[in-house]
Amino acid sequence: MSILDFLAHGLTGSPTWLVIAYFFAVTQLTIFGTTLFLHRSAAHRSVEFHPLIAHVFRFWTWLTTAMVTRDWVAIHRKHHARVETEEDPHSPVAHGIWKVVFHGVTLYQEAKKDREMIMQFSQGLEDDFIERKLYAAHPNWGPSLMFFINLALFGFIGVAIWAFQMLWIPVMAAGVVNGLGHWWGYRNFETDDRSTNLTPWAFFIGGEELHNNHHAYPSSAKFQLRRYEWDIGWSVISLLRRLGLAKVLRIAPTLHVRPNIQLPDAETLKAAMTVRFELSKRYFREVIRPTLHDELAAAKRAGIRLSGRLRRGIASDGRWLSNEQREAMETWLATRPSLATLVEHRRRLNEILARTSKNAEERLEALRAWCSEAEASGSRALAQFAADLRGWSLAPQAV
Template structure:
């Protein structure tokens, strides 16, 4: 599906792809094209079959839901909260599981994903942010141009972060590096498993095809666009209870499908917190997963905001004061 030359390194500076080795630039373009276009084509085929058949088998929808939840947990709990921000600690085998599930989402190798996200926080909405809808390559972007850049365009043109500089702690993890270097294996596994599930649950080649289309193509299309909506929409529309020098927002309509990622202003206010949904009504499934792991002893040193820090930042933002991101959280 994707080239084994998928770029995993680069600089913390944006280069618009122009500073990359031509071979890496071509690999980047192939990967970006594959994850944007191929699942979309598969999704259209799945919808066409559903229209022709007068519906979708319940088993295919279950395969979609299970595979989506598992791989999106790999993104939000694994790649984001565990690897990018070290918001909690867990066992080596569970780190490996989250890394594999995150790679199955086909958004790049685990360490590459975490490195780019760390750069996003370092340079948020400034020159150097890999996927800001506000600025790219030193140039201010218009509203629709910025939306396209943050939603998909950046995957074709960004200069990948230098993983050995930005995520040195992760590159020292031999097991994680082994998983990272076999990224395409996990992408393939993320397609094979739903196809097998379809063959067993629905039956035969038709079941395998439906499992592949719904648990593979449709899942990847949804996870790709919901993840990139955090780059685009939650830096363009929504509420800003904590303000901040960046343009991050909370956007409740996509909080459920992103497993809590859409509480993005909360996240920028407390970037190393494992909890994104800070109010009782702010649904954060990623946090519920981590909290459950903590309850059974599989997660520890779980970082969460101090109540006084939350109150102080809300009050400062309400008073119109400029508030910086910080790490005032406690285990």
Template sequence: MTVQSLSSAPIGEQPLILSWRNVAFFSAVHALALLAPWFFSWSALGVTIALHWLFGSIGICLGYHRLLTHRSLQVPKALEHTFALLGALALQGGPIFWVAGHRLHHAFTEDVDKDPYSARRGFWWSHMLWIMYPRPEFFATETYRKYAPDLARDPFYTWLDRYFLLLQLPLGLLLYALGGWSFVVYGVFVRVVLLWHTTWLINSATHLIGDRTFKTEDGSRNLWWAALLTFGEGWHNNHHAYPKVAKAGWKWWQVDITWWAIQSLKVLGLAQKVVMPPLQAETTK
């Protein structure tokens, strides 16, 4: 059953209810990240950068997005599960939740009711307020699982979707053992906040500003600086024009670090059926 058929009935404008639990959680993580000046070290900053790439580019961009959401490539199941685990460590939700929401975003892009983070509700809604005002059709487990049935059938993804938050505990203990509280503050809280906001820019900024190469029906745009911050995801107009293509940056100058990782997997024989851009595509003049 397709996403469209599952959501064919009109939802209608619904009252928004603020989740104080979500507000408290996200405020606490941001507050702890503000401890960074008192725990600074160059090695801790290096941990932030390394984990930002590992959990962001490999976990979210490659794993959650291009692999699980769009099936732009195939990898061995054990490797697929590893990428999903890295994505869960990014603290952006479990794989079923994340994939379901993003599939709805593509099926109903910018629809104020059916797109979880519709840009038509404004920058701050698509950036983060959609999380502070969670709607049950997007956040209730029994509902969003319908939009990612391929993942919901896998016991590992069901487990990861339920317990992803707890993964920060062994990560925090490991970081503490390696570098004390400095590594914990930078490797967990600074890294999480940085990755949250760079990822959210794809929902917000790249639907408002930037260049439009393809004639899509939505407001998606290519935004170079967002692409640099998100390992290639900022070439968003390219992506919305051809969502299943594994490569986001099509031009030689469109830096797409996640694509470099996919290329490496392909060379090693670990990535198969990699979806490439069409030889000819209709573009705007």
């Protein structure tokens, strides 16, 4: 075989379709290594893989991304802990969307220089011999080895595949998930951050598209939470579980409404606190939105238009508005007393459910008082919401 022959076809001389299939297989495997092993298992401890499977993921992540488990886990946990603040390693709200989409890797490289932070946020991780001596000590050897494997298999085209492989995680995870996943898409949960679900069918980035679901329940191994959603990562976990190669440790709780509960009890409180992002979303949809709709129509008839930003701001109680915009929202609300009452009730409910210094008993008392006031408020939607809320409880988790 001449050198030119080798460069053109590699050792295998594979047909084009096989080269394309190889490309999709290796990039998907990298995505799975990241979402299943680094993210769901190592960072959030929601699933445990058989040591052999875990090692395949680890090896593959080393071979194709040069990412070190400890660095990735720490940076990611810090993202959850400090989300959308200056300290969030990759928040488009704090750093700007373009920076996160196009310079996500730079932000990651910057973050990992802070070794004290890495140690603080990666507690509980154990480095074994091969991690210390090879994967963490020589992260760049993996991609270098991958380069020669691709070259040997397919010749020059293998090098092109390698280049795309190296771009895959920076573009898909650092750019798309960290950037767009906090910027664009739909929200099932009114979380304290700007996270979004990019698509309901999440199969291209291993299920990470369902990023708002993930922020609502970070320790859930399953990202699909609505009937019409599909998380391919969860499908893989389910398959491995059936083969006895994975153990699911935690999934998101589901809400159950008990009939005929007159007074909120400890179970109600626990459920409301656990699913409080879902509660916020429901409150907006069932209680605030119908009135907001009417008020906007009335305002329009009177020649007053509320900007889209302020309208959306009401959904998150002005959390992402500037001070000036928030003031404008409050001023507008002040002229709409029935809407203002609903917003005020939401604030009080959120205060009760937030993990503040109040003890459980005081919190339950406050929730009971909130429910009776809501039912006497004169708003049918609010009264209905409070009546349902009394019966809330968590359905047993089918892990």
